[in-house]
Amino acid sequence: MFRFIIRRLLIAIPLLIAASFLSFALTTAMGDPLGEWKLQRPRTEGEIAAQYEKIGYDKPVVERYVDWAGGFVTGDWKTTVTPGNGTVDVRKEIGRAFWVTARLVIGAEIIAVLLGMVIGVIGAVRQYSLFDYLATGIAFVMFSMPLFCIAVLLKFGGIELNDWLESLGFGRWIITAGPPAGGFTGGFFEQIYAYSGAYILPTLCLVAIQFALYSRFQRASMLETLNADYVRTARAKGLGSARVIFRHAYRNALIPIVTVFALNFGLILGGAITTETVFGWRGMGLLIVDAITKKEPWMVQGAMMVTAVFIVAFTLVADVLYARLDPRIRFD
Amino acid sequence: MRRSRAASLIAVSTTAMLLLAACGGGGAGNEPGSSPSTQNFDPGAVGRTDEPYNRPMAADIGDITVTLDEGFQDYNNNTGAANSLANVYILPLVQPSPYFVDEELDLRIDKDYMDAITVLSTNPQVIEWTWRQDAVWSDGRPVGCKDMYLLWLAANTTVRDGAAQIFDSPPTGYDRISKLDCTPDGKTVTATFSTPFADYRGLFSTALQAGSQLLPAHILEQRTGIADITKVDPKVDTPELRKAGQFFTTGWNGFDPAVALSAGPYKIESSTRNDTTVLVRNDRWWGNPGGPAKLTVTAVTDSQANVQKLLNKEAQVIAPQAESAVTEQIRAQGGEFTVFARGGQTFEHIDFQMTKPLFRDNPEFRMAVATCLDRQDIVDKLIRSVDPSAQPLGNVLFQPNEAGYVDHYAGLGVGDVTATKAIMEGGGWTLGPDGVYAKNGVRASFTLGHKLVDRRNQTVQLAAASCQPAGIEIIDDPAEDFNDRRLPAGDFDAALFAWVGSPIKSSTTSNYLSREQGGTNNYNNYSNPQVDELLLASDAELDFTRRTQLLNEADRMMAADLHSIPLFQLTDFAAADRAIAPVSYLGFSGGPLWNAFAWQQN
Numbered sequence: 001m002f003r004f005i006i007r008r009l010l011i012a013i014p015l016l017i018a019a020s021f022l023s024f025a026l027t028t029a030m031g032d033p034l035g036e037w038k039l040q041r042p043r044t045e046g047e048i049a050a051q052y053e054k055i056g057y058d059k060p061v062v063e064r065y066v067d068w069a070g071g072f073v074t075g076d077w078k079t080t081v082t083p084g085n086g087t088v089d090v091r092k093e094i095g096r097a098f099w100v101t102a103r104l105v106i107g108a109e110i111i112a113v114l115l116g117m118v119i120g121v122i123g124a125v126r127q128y129s130l131f132d133y134l135a136t137g138i139a140f141v142m143f144s145m146p147l148f149c150i151a152v153l154l155k156f157g158g159i160e161l162n163d164w165l166e167s168l169g170f171g172r173w174i175i176t177a178g179p180p181a182g183g184f185t186g187g188f189f190e191q192i193y194a195y196s197g198a199y200i201l202p203t204l205c206l207v208a209i210q211f212a213l214y215s216r217f218q219r220a221s222m223l224e225t226l227n228a229d230y231v232r233t234a235r236a237k238g239l240g241s242a243r244v245i246f247r248h249a250y251r252n253a254l255i256p257i258v259t260v261f262a263l264n265f266g267l268i269l270g271g272a273i274t275t276e277t278v279f280g281w282r283g284m285g286l287l288i289v290d291a292i293t294k295k296e297p298w299m300v301q302g303a304m305m306v307t308a309v310f311i312v313a314f315t316l317v318a319d320v321l322y323a324r325l326d327p328r329i330r331f332d
Numbered sequence: 333m334r335r336s337r338a339a340s341l342i343a344v345s346t347t348a349m350l351l352l353a354a355c356g357g358g359g360a361g362n363e364p365g366s367s368p369s370t371q372n373f374d375p376g377a378v379g380r381t382d383e384p385y386n387r388p389m390a391a392d393i394g395d396i397t398v399t400l401d402e403g404f405q406d407y408n409n410n411t412g413a414a415n416s417l418a419n420v421y422i423l424p425l426v427q428p429s430p431y432f433v434d435e436e437l438d439l440r441i442d443k444d445y446m447d448a449i450t451v452l453s454t455n456p457q458v459i460e461w462t463w464r465q466d467a468v469w470s471d472g473r474p475v476g477c478k479d480m481y482l483l484w485l486a487a488n489t490t491v492r493d494g495a496a497q498i499f500d501s502p503p504t505g506y507d508r509i510s511k512l513d514c515t516p517d518g519k520t521v522t523a524t525f526s527t528p529f530a531d532y533r534g535l536f537s538t539a540l541q542a543g544s545q546l547l548p549a550h551i552l553e554q555r556t557g558i559a560d561i562t563k564v565d566p567k568v569d570t571p572e573l574r575k576a577g578q579f580f581t582t583g584w585n586g587f588d589p590a591v592a593l594s595a596g597p598y599k600i601e602s603s604t605r606n607d608t609t610v611l612v613r614n615d616r617w618w619g620n621p622g623g624p625a626k627l628t629v630t631a632v633t634d635s636q637a638n639v640q641k642l643l644n645k646e647a648q649v650i651a652p653q654a655e656s657a658v659t660e661q662i663r664a665q666g667g668e669f670t671v672f673a674r675g676g677q678t679f680e681h682i683d684f685q686m687t688k689p690l691f692r693d694n695p696e697f698r699m700a701v702a703t704c705l706d707r708q709d710i711v712d713k714l715i716r717s718v719d720p721s722a723q724p725l726g727n728v729l730f731q732p733n734e735a736g737y738v739d740h741y742a743g744l745g746v747g748d749v750t751a752t753k754a755i756m757e758g759g760g761w762t763l764g765p766d767g768v769y770a771k772n773g774v775r776a777s778f779t780l781g782h783k784l785v786d787r788r789n790q791t792v793q794l795a796a797a798s799c800q801p802a803g804i805e806i807i808d809d810p811a812e813d814f815n816d817r818r819l820p821a822g823d824f825d826a827a828l829f830a831w832v833g834s835p836i837k838s839s840t841t842s843n844y845l846s847r848e849q850g851g852t853n854n855y856n857n858y859s860n861p862q863v864d865e866l867l868l869a870s871d872a873e874l875d876f877t878r879r880t881q882l883l884n885e886a887d888r889m890m891a892a893d894l895h896s897i898p899l900f901q902l903t904d905f906a907a908a909d910r911a912i913a914p915v916s917y918l919g920f921s922g923g924p925l926w927n928a929f930a931w932q933q934n
Binding site: 031032035036037038047050051053054083084085087088093152155156158159162172174175176177178179180181182277278279280282286290295 | 395397399405412413414415416417492494496497582585586605606607608628630631632633634636637638640641643644645646647812813815816817820
């Protein structure tokens, strides 16, 4: 296993270099970071040349890449360069945005995967039951609805709930976008109140989408396992239903969902763009959108590399978990 | 971004140094205080002064939350690197300014800061600013000479680091001040101009942001060890000058309460870059205290999310992008919320590339295109759902809400197919079997380039649809990098984009000067020596009335040449809980926050 991890880590290096090439090419193709700036007012050629020199865009593309890559691996991820965007440290800003996204998605992903697994397993065990039909129906509805649509419905539900709470003499609990105006302050219970009010809608939104995904995978995988010969043998040997399901079938049925979860988690840590946008959380997703809109090359490049690193890392985690779950898998 | 609005307003602020006299809302009331709604539009006259402005008394209305589409970033908005609309929202509430721009875009002497601003002489032009003795920064140090000198120093230095000016600040306007003198107490500052400068009111004023926001120069002195900033010569490369430049470009980045002082009714209590900024009353403020005790200003990029925050009472004031869905949703709530929608300073227009023979050699073709376009239809379909009072624009140098506006395009762009055909046939064009006119083998067909923006896609579709029956073919030519690459290179037949109409006329006139006369933003290569002469004369004309005449004459000539067809103004937009008033939007200075100190319970 150790050798496998080392090998995979070594493979990850050229993979990430290739990813950095690709993202650098895309970032370069994004356009001129000074394009809008040049339109703002009449500027002399000297002024424009100075600005290109300042942001490093006076160098050839390859030289720019080498310069960026050298800085990236040594922790200098550069600063924002487009005029009007200040000179923000890219690494710090990505760190801040990542923390926002992590707080938003980790809880939601855990709830979604647990819920999805439970519903998927029950749906498979009680195939074609009312519960199965209901779970399948809800999952397909969630799949087919755009996320922003779910978000809007949830928000209006939250507003109605707030109006009702207010009519009863309570405060307004649900926050529709971003943190509360006063921040997360006060005593323990006040903070619980503020956090739950701020996070409940985006969490529900993410859970609604993700649980549908996980429950379908879990159900399909569980059905396949339940129909396997070794499960039939276990039943024939007289083992109890619960023991057959959880000890023999469930463990093997976890393998696909672990893969999906690991990849999905890695990806979503790179930014839940729609959720962050509609719920006003300035995490990785909004950061990338904003950076692309402003043609902010180093921010886009940094964020894409962070996403790539997460995907590579969580792919590795998935592979390691394979081995834990399925003893037939050998890595040597 | 309400990108276009934001970029445009940034552009306004970036170019903003100049004549604020032209902001006036109406006639030329020459007597100070003769009318609260008029300006003295005679800045060339010795001893004249402008209308005063005092912040009103306001009762405490508690904490107010405002959402905007961009969050505050940098305390020093003067540098090219930092200058942003996001900062323009906040800074007028905390930084001092000799002038205040009111809702009618009138520029008034801010009497909370100034005792007087006086024209001492016109030849040479000499202006005297006298600051109030009680005008102080939040650490108790006076506002005055050093702060003004720092801006002049920053903009006026010729010292460079490589190719870059070491203060990263635009020189416009400040380079015409040959001498800046101060009284020993630093409260009276006299500027002598080397050449007449009609836009002197924009200097040192938050009304016009870039390079014009006063900063606490004594903080720079403390942090750099410079004993007296007013002794630093902008033209001599000294270690002091470089230290000042270094601090100026980096020391006020972001928000650091130790250096980002306030001299306004509010001070910044905390700020998370591009996210949330909290303003509280400045306890050293000497004027009437503002209504809101605390202003929490949050960036929410999604327009719908802004509206939902308003509906959920999380925010009392919002200023999202002006979208019809947003306005309809708020208006549908009945009387619970107020909506402010008014044409702003940014306007869309179509420019013909005057180096192309089709446009250069066929003035009747330009006239035909201007006739077949249906500007009212475009406005009705794209703008009026947000701003029901929107009208086609009739001037490229003045906006309808400015004094001096005259519609020079009336009767044009009315979608008149018959008239268009008559113009074409009168010019020797013949309708071809493909339904498109042609002359000497040249078809009446051109591409209309624009950046990929939904509103512009729709504009081109409407333009093509209205001109097609008249035998003129308009081909959509969208490109994401159109504004970045093709527009500055002049690589288009015709271009659809936005300019910022500004009361700072010397900034907008340069869009229309010929290249030889410095029109570096003249992307369609328009050239008319008479227009050049009028525009250059207007920049040095101190008399407002005369200047307005010069500009309108230039606009009239451009309308006759038809190298550019103005379409409409983009809408400035804000909405608020009806309990809070008066809420509106002023892009030049504060967006929806421009008068936040005056907000009251309705």
